Amino acid sequence: MIRLFLEVTKFRLSAAVTLSAVLTFILVRGENVMQMAWSLLAVLLLALGVSALNQYQERDSDAKMARTKRRPIPSGRITPLQVLALSMALILIAMFLIHNELGNLGLILFLFVPLWYNGLYTYLKPHSAFTVVPGGLLGVIPPAIGWLAAGRSLAEPEFLALGLLFFIWQVPHFWLLMAKHDEDYRKGGFPTASEVLGDEAFRRVLFVWWTFTILCGIFAMLIFRVHNPTVIALLIGLDLTAVFFGTKILSEPLTPSRAGALFHKINFFLLATVILLSIDGV
Template structure:
């Protein structure tokens, strides 16, 4: 919802009733996609400590009912996207659903590198908002926004992997720790975090930022994120540095989105 709203504001400099419809459309579509994912992964979820108490593996709801709820949420989300936006934004919403549930979900059972194509799921929501507001798909601003969110998804997932690696292995999922040691993966993840930070510096270069203070705030946040993530260069089994980096990179993205949105709407 946040990244979709960011795309809408970036294209229009306003928020209106259609903005609300688009956000709720994406919310319902995302909930439907998540419910469908629970249905698809109900057997592997039962094997993982993190997911064994979800409604399906715990027996709180039947697979048929979960599928029914998923379809209802997906259809409701598609309708709201079409009413609040247009055909293009609706098609991108459907594409994200297909990419997550139809491509990424089965692919992650086969490849430890599935997150790389799977990161498109994070790049598409701002495009939904952008096109719903009438933005041009070939505009450099939306291409840069989508790239920024694409890059962020990779360290976001790999930081989770560093903590939940054994859980994924119990479920029979291929993980990068079969290729790299956790120490190596920690250092690789730091490089991706730094790449995410640096990619945010391109946002002002495509005229997304109007005021100098916001540009300085982005630069400051880039330095802060990078310095705070240096702890990843020395991996610790206590996971404190990993959890700290996970919170930091998510707060960083939220901060960048928030200050640019405020800049577009108010300043």
């Protein structure tokens, strides 16, 4: 039963999403640990809920894809109605918790997630390969919650720089994931960017977004006024390494294995950038 719950809610992915809220809270030296703990639980429950709702929504396409056909609903281990009920319960509990901790602003941010992800994004996904761009806004919500839980304002330049980094990063992150499972996505009825643009043009566009992500990391370093020489050196080294791997997008075919490797590298870039920014303030 526990394993089934973890699968239908994409627990590992949801936990990774929640981690961005934790890192943001640490980054800005939040002191109200209890408020953060409850807010963190709310973020996790919301991520679990919208993930389960997404599996309910995409159960038919999941059944057509090798990567997803063993998920709980397509494999018959749980009924769609049970997943729908579970997702609604998780989302409602998350809404109650975040409103209790962060008030109306927290609730508005949380309401945006299912409306955007399970509404607009999931609806557009079978019709366009470029839904990842508006979908990138979803990546800003967890760090926004971490920022608010630390008692800070979302209007601060530091958060705007951090939010921009998370938003831009989402695009190469998801495009590389789709490139890794390109054939599977096509079988599921989802258009891919490489299919629409052609492989060479797609790699050029992907390189642009990869480069934007690096530039956003540099911008965040400047806005946060990093002063520790060791951290500055590590961030510069991280940026140069990311540039090196980015050039390979243009010079080498984007096979599923290469896309998978680059997927992990862009994720590491984001994680390392936020961690180094956090260390600088210690």
